[in-house]
Amino acid sequence: MTIEQTYLNYSDGKWSPSVTGRVTASINPADTNEIVGYVQDSDAADLELAVSAANRAKVAWRKLSGAARGDYLFKAANILEARLEEIAETMMREMGKTLAESKGETARGVAILRYYAGEGMRATGDVIPSTDSEAMMFTMRVPLGVVGVITPWNFPVAIPMWKMAPALIYGNTVVIKPALETSITAAKLMACFDEAGLPPGVVNMVTGDGAVIGGGIAQHPGIQAVTFTGSNKVGKQIGQAALSRGAKYQLEMGGKNPLIVAEDANLELALDAAVIGGLKSTGQKCTATSRVLVQASIYDIFREKLLDRVRQLKLGNGKDSSTWMGPCANERQRDTVLSYINKGVAEGASLLYGGAIPADEDLKNGYYVLPTVFDKVTSDMAIAQEEIFGPVLALMPFDRLEDALSLANDVEYGLSASIFTQNIGNILAFISDMDAGLVRINAETAGVELQAPFGGMKQSSSHSREQGQAAKEFFTSIKTVFLKA
Ligand SMILES: NC(=O)C1=CN([C@@H]2O[C@H](COP(=O)(O)OP(=O)(O)OC[C@H]3O[C@@H](n4cnc5c(N)ncnc54)[C@H](OP(=O)(O)O)[C@@H]3O)[C@@H](O)[C@H]2O)C=CC1
Ligand SMILES: O=C(O)CCC(=O)C(=O)O
Numbered sequence: 001m002t003i004e005q006t007y008l009n010y011s012d013g014k015w016s017p018s019v020t021g022r023v024t025a026s027i028n029p030a031d032t033n034e035i036v037g038y039v040q041d042s043d044a045a046d047l048e049l050a051v052s053a054a055n056r057a058k059v060a061w062r063k064l065s066g067a068a069r070g071d072y073l074f075k076a077a078n079i080l081e082a083r084l085e086e087i088a089e090t091m092m093r094e095m096g097k098t099l100a101e102s103k104g105e106t107a108r109g110v111a112i113l114r115y116y117a118g119e120g121m122r123a124t125g126d127v128i129p130s131t132d133s134e135a136m137m138f139t140m141r142v143p144l145g146v147v148g149v150i151t152p153w154n155f156p157v158a159i160p161m162w163k164m165a166p167a168l169i170y171g172n173t174v175v176i177k178p179a180l181e182t183s184i185t186a187a188k189l190m191a192c193f194d195e196a197g198l199p200p201g202v203v204n205m206v207t208g209d210g211a212v213i214g215g216g217i218a219q220h221p222g223i224q225a226v227t228f229t230g231s232n233k234v235g236k237q238i239g240q241a242a243l244s245r246g247a248k249y250q251l252e253m254g255g256k257n258p259l260i261v262a263e264d265a266n267l268e269l270a271l272d273a274a275v276i277g278g279l280k281s282t283g284q285k286c287t288a289t290s291r292v293l294v295q296a297s298i299y300d301i302f303r304e305k306l307l308d309r310v311r312q313l314k315l316g317n318g319k320d321s322s323t324w325m326g327p328c329a330n331e332r333q334r335d336t337v338l339s340y341i342n343k344g345v346a347e348g349a350s351l352l353y354g355g356a357i358p359a360d361e362d363l364k365n366g367y368y369v370l371p372t373v374f375d376k377v378t379s380d381m382a383i384a385q386e387e388i389f390g391p392v393l394a395l396m397p398f399d400r401l402e403d404a405l406s407l408a409n410d411v412e413y414g415l416s417a418s419i420f421t422q423n424i425g426n427i428l429a430f431i432s433d434m435d436a437g438l439v440r441i442n443a444e445t446a447g448v449e450l451q452a453p454f455g456g457m458k459q460s461s462s463h464s465r466e467q468g469q470a471a472k473e474f475f476t477s478i479k480t481v482f483l484k485a
Contacts, residue, residue, distance in 0.1 A: 004025075004037045004038060005038070007037055007038065007039050007040070007187040008187070009040050009046055009050070009204075010190040010194065010203070010204060010205040011050040011201075011204045011205075012049065012050075012053035012056075012200045012201050012204065013194070013199070013200025013201065014200070016049075017040060018040035018041060018042040018043065019045045019046055020043050020046075022041035023040060023041055024038065024039055024040075024207075025037075025038055026038070026039055026181065026182075026184050027330075028094070028096070029095060029096040029327045029328060029330055029331075029367045030317040030318060030326055030366040031317060031365045031366055032365050032367070033365055036090065036093045036094050037184045039183040039184060039187070039207040040208060041208050041209065042208035042212075042213055044216050046213075047175070047217065047220065050204035050205070050206045051146060051175055051220055051222040051223060054146040054175050054201055054204050054222075055145075055222050056201050057173045057200060057201030057202045058145055058172070058173045060199060061168075061171060061202050062142075062143050062171040064171075065120070066169065067120050069169050069171065070116075070118065070119070070121060071117070071120075072117075072168075072197065072198050073113050073116055074114065074117040075195075075197065076113055076192045076193050076195075076196040076198070077110050077113035077114045077117060079195050080106065080110050080113065080189070080192045081107075083188065084103060084110070085103070087189070088102035088105070089102070090185050091105065091157060092326075093319075094181055094182045094184055094185055095153050095154070095156060095182050096318055096326035096327040096328070096329055096366070096367070097281055097318055097326055098323050098325075099318050099319055099321070100321075101280065101281060101318075102318065105157050105158050108157070108161075109157035109189075112158065112161040112162050112165050112450045112467075113165050115451060117169065119472075120169050124140065124141040125138055125139040125140045125141060126139050128480075130482065132484065134484060134485070135484040136481075137480065137482050137483070138483075139478050139479065139480050140478070140479045141472060141476035141477070141478060141479075142171070142476060142477050143170050143171030143476060144172055144225045144475065144476065144477055145173075145223075145224035145225070146222060146225075147163075147172045147174050147175075147225045147227060148175050148176075148177070148217035148218070148223040148227070149163045149164055149175070149176040149177070149227055150176075150177050150214045150217060150218075150228040150230065150238065151176065151178050151186075153329050153330070154281065154285060154389075156182035156186065157189065160189055162466055162467050162471070163176075163466070164176065164203065166472070166474075167475050168202065168203070170471075170475045172225070172475060173201060173202050173203070173204075174204065175204045175217060176203070176204070177207070177210075177213040177214050177217055178205065179210075180207070180208075180209070180210070181329055186205055187207075190203065210234065214228075218238040219245065221245060224248065225242075225247055225474070225475070226238055226242045226247060227250045228249070228251050228252070229251075229253070229286070230253065231254065232253045232254050232387075232459060235253040236251075238251065250461075250464045250466065250474045251462035252286070252454075252455060252456070252461050252462075253286070253456070254286060254387035254389075254415070254459070255287055255288070255290075255387060255413050255415030255416060255456065255460055256290055256291065256384075256385065256411040256412075256413040256415075257287060257288060257290055257413075257417055257436070257445040257446075258290075258291045258293055258407070258408040258445075259273055259277060259278075259293065259417075259419075259420070260405075260408060260418065260419040260420070260421075261292065261294045261295065261298070261302060261419075261420045262401065262404075262420065263295040263297045264421055264423055264426075265420035265421050265422070266420065266442070267298065267301070267302065267305065269420060269442065270420035271302070271305055271306055271309060272444075273289070273420065273443065273444035274292050274393060275313070276444055277445045277447075278290065278393045279310070279313065279325055279371050279391045280446070282326055282328055282329075282390060283337075284333070284390065285446045286415055286456075287415060287416040287445050289444065289445045289446070290387070290388060290392065291384060291393075291394050291396060292306075292393055292394065292395050292396070293396050293397075293407055293408060294398070295397070295398060295399070295404070296397045296398065296399050299395075303352070303373075303375060303395060306373060306393075306395075307352060310354070310371050310373055310393075311353065313325055315363060315370070325371060326366075327363075327366040327368045328390060329367070330367060333390065334367035334368075334369055336388070336390070337389070338369060340383055340386070340388045340390070340392065341369075343383060344374050344394070347383070348381075349374040349377045349381055349383060349394070350375040351373075351374055352373045352374065352375050352395075353372060353373045354369070354370035354372030354391070356370055357369060369390060370391075371391040372391060372392045372393070373392075373393050374393065374394045374395060376395075377394040377395060377396050378396070379396070379407055381394075387413065401426050401429055401430075402429075405429065405433045405434060409433075411458075412459040413456065413460045414456050414457030415436060415457075416436055416437070416438035416440065417430075417434045417436040417445060418440045418441070418442075418444060419439075419441055419442075420442055421441075421442075436456065436457060436460075437453075437454070437456040437460065437461065437465070438456075449467075449468075450468070451468045452468045453469070453470035454467045454468075455470075
């Protein structure tokens with residue numbers, strides 16, 4: 001008999017149960033009979049404890065040298081690396097990503113921690129000439145105070161790390177509310193910080209309902225900044241709540257990312273990009289390819305080759321090494337994907353493959369949806385406009401590159417976009433005219449590098465950028481110093 005473990009909140013350097021006495025089960029979406037463990041169903045009183053602890057810790061943490069804060073992050077990185085297998089397996093069981101992807105993501109978390117640990121030794125200001133020849137003027141980057149971190153389930157290690165690591169290295173303390181689905185993975189990340197010996201209150205985690213704990217973070221006067229990744233609907237609410245009380249906020253939200261395939265493209269590489277960029281992680285990336293725009297002269301051949309590849313993808317539990325694609329992360333997500341598929345059919349798109357729950361007996365206990373390909377998709381359809389966040393590709397033909405670019409830009413989002421072509425004119429036009437925060441040439445739409453700025457245009461973000469040096473903009477405030485003897 002297996003006894004599932006119960007995971008606690010982490011506040012003020014201690015593990016504690018919620019004051020509510022309630023817990024919620026974390027379920028494996030690949031096999032809903034499997035309970036991964038239980039997490040605290042906290043309320044506002046638990047959040048209060050965490051915010052108070054973070055406020056008590058913030059002055060001492062800010063006053064440490066950057067190098068000393070970096071040492072803590074290096075230690076946490078080493079511990080995360082030592083526990084990579086265990087944490088990757090937990091991630092896989094909580095949200096269904098394959099084990100290989102889960103390991104890759106956990107390794108990415110280690111690299112993010114090390115990158116920002118090194119930041120502790122790098123410049124955080126500029127010297128600016130003063131008009132007064134006897135004075136010195138310079139800027140300093142100072143921390144904001146307590147940062148609230150609200151994260152989704154699709155990258156349960158990488159997203160918390162790319163928000164928490166810069167927050168911490170630049171001298172802030174953190175209260176994190178992870179997505180319900182991946183709260184155990186988050187608890188294991190907290191354990192890495194705990195073992196690294198971070199002072200009590202520097203990192204705190206409260207699990208629980210999104211509206212209660214996430215909403216509580218957005219509204220809490222003791223939290224000076226909020227960083228969020230997730231849906232547009234929730235992001236906007238968080239932004240408004242933060243703005244109304246004068247807190248800084250950063251929102252990373254949806255995408256409807258196009259992959260443009262021009263007639264001179266390397267077809268095999270473009271096909272790889274469509275399949276991997278669109279369907280890996282079950283399409284649950286904000287950078288996933290969801291629209292594939294193919295030049296009319298190669299459209300038919302591209303479509304047939306794409307179908308050949310998609311038909312071969314093996315669905316299954318991520319623990320099986322032959323699995324290429326796992327389930328949707330939860331029931332609501334599976335139902336959302338199916339409802340978009342139904343809308344696509346109702347609006348007249350042609351369903352070429354998939355579009356249903358697989359019939360296989362061994363998949364019946366999971367939230368699986370077959371990889372799905374639509375043809376004859378037009379820009380006015382919901383499947384061409386709205387974020388599906390599932391394994392659905394919409395094929396759309398175009399005649400000239402200008403047409404492809406106007407189709408590609410004809411959505412409210414602007415996160416990432418790709419083109420496959422050998423033509424330098426096409427490439428330059430794409431770089432110049434594509435409205436997206438991340439444009440990639442001869443590469444898939446997904447795949448963010450931790451040392452480069454990441455974020456979207458239009459409705460995809462609050463127009464700030466995460467990761468790389470860009471993180472400094474959000475997690476610090478500039479103090480201008482004028483100094484005269
Ligand atoms: N940009 C991205 O990477 C992501 C985009 N999405 C998009 O969002 C859709 C829905 O996914 P979902 O998981 O529901 O995303 P949400 O935006 O609801 O969740 C993201 C995070 O916000 C929390 N949250 C939920 N409601 C509130 C609230 N009222 N105030 C503050 N925080 C809140 C969630 O907590 P809890 O888990 O407890 O609800 C979670 O931690 C997807 O279909 C996809 O389109 C989703 C995930 C990532
Ligand atoms: O493509 C990636 O590596 C990151 C995607 C991402 O940030 C997201 O889906 O939230």
